[in-house]
Amino acid sequence: MSRPIGYYVHHHGDGHRQRALAIASALQTPVTLLGTGLAGRTKHVAAIDLPDDRMSGAGFDGRDHGERPSSLHYVPIDHEGVRQRTALIANWIAKTRPGLMVVDVSVEVAMLARLASVPTVYVRLSGRRFDRPHLDAFRGAAALLAPFHPELEVDRLPKAIRGKTFYAPMIADTATAVRVDDDVVLGVVGRGGGSSSGELWADAASATPAFRWQVIGPATIPADMPPNLEFRGWVDDAETMIARAAVVVGAGGDGLVSAVLAHRKPFVCIPEQRPYDEQAAKAERLSALGAAIVPAVWPEPGQWPGLVERALRIDPAIAQRLTRGGGAGRVARWLEMLSDETIRTRSRSA
Incomplete structure (x- = not known):
């Protein structure tokens, strides 16, 4: 043996x-x-x-x-x-x-x-x-x-x-077949960073009233909570929530990128600063391959409608190729x- x-x-x-x-x-x-x-x-x-x-x-x-x-x-x-x-x-x-x-x-x-x-x-x-x-x-x-x-x-x-x-x-990561909520944008905050600003998520949700925003992971609570925004904190079913979302928004960590690709999710990737350009380098490749929408910095409120629509046009065949x-x-x-x-x-x- x-x-x-x-x-x-x-x-x-x-x-x-x-x-x-x-x-x-x-x-x-x-x-x-x-x-x-x-x-x-x-x-x-x-x-x-x-x-x-x-x-x-x-x-x-x-x-x-x-x-x-x-x-x-x-x-x-x-x-x-x-x-x-x-x-x-x-x-x-x-x-x-x-x-x-x-x-x-x-x-x-x-x-x-x-x-x-x-x-x-x-x-x-x-x-x-x-x-x-x-x-x-x-x-x-x-x-x-x-x-x-x-x-x-x-x-x-x-x-x-x-x-x-x-x-x-x-x-x-393994893909599972679940019903997709066509009006849900899922914000994912990972364990590797600090607490995310609730005000930024509130601005994004307010700018896209046709979508329900759900945020998982550590985040502050904004002073003015829009009705289409919900903070879930830490959850045990993050993989299922990613699978059910219409669009996923988050950083460029290995876990999230792998899950997004596994479930063929439209992705707005906002890389965080990491040693050796870990997330930035990955986001560059995702953008170059057409697998994600990658803003240079956190978007202004008025940019969010266009970003979400562009993400929804991402060809899922790209993610399929990158998971082979x-x-x-x-x-x-x-x-x-x-x-x-x-x-x-x-x-x-x-």
Whole structure:
């Protein structure tokens, strides 16, 4: 039987966890998820809940604000959480002897796994990730996994990176047939950003009185609530609400983009600022392919009627093309094959 697979899950947003669970559920090989905040959130999949590595204080921005080796992104000095999580990962590797470690995402965890003599699969997110730490993590990986269609790839990608990349759209998303509410515009605010301004959503709803606007995720409540606007907060059926909407409005995060494409939804994509132009680069490709309407900034109220109408004219065949060749099962079979190959290669060289 194949040796176990380890899967590191980053704790920013929720897309990493959803992707990991979909792949883990499709694997026949034993798998353990490792990450912060996993306790009680991995269903039937084995998991190790790691201490938090974030520095205390409001407004944490993912930086350690100190000098570091040029191959690393985040290595704060004298941080007990970092120390303990490093020890737990290394101890799990030593005891379990995994055949493969999937890293979604962390340059430091990828380096740690390689130092512990484990081949890695590094998950490549969208954006222009051509800095020294990312390139070293890509170079050190046995393979790279991109959770999107190759047509959504950034321009000027080095050939060596493309050659190592396994493209896999729709890992955690499956389309279901539901009745579409032709007058509903769904605003989606993800976990990865801050609270959205209710006033902006109110302006958009007021400018399009023929549509009912529903907003899910964290948002402030406007002082003047138009009658065609409803704030739902966090919901358990976001996927169903996306499927039922006539138009979806939101940022360019992996989870939302994947769900919109899976359900062939007309999409107004307003990318948020992220490191390495992650959302901007993805939105550029969506716009270039005609898969989304992408305003440069949050629209003025008077622009919303035209934006919604343009979105409704998007050809659903574009989304169908961008979801072809996806699925968690396909990724699971690839990982198992890759794990077996690396084990055989090590056995021959021993």
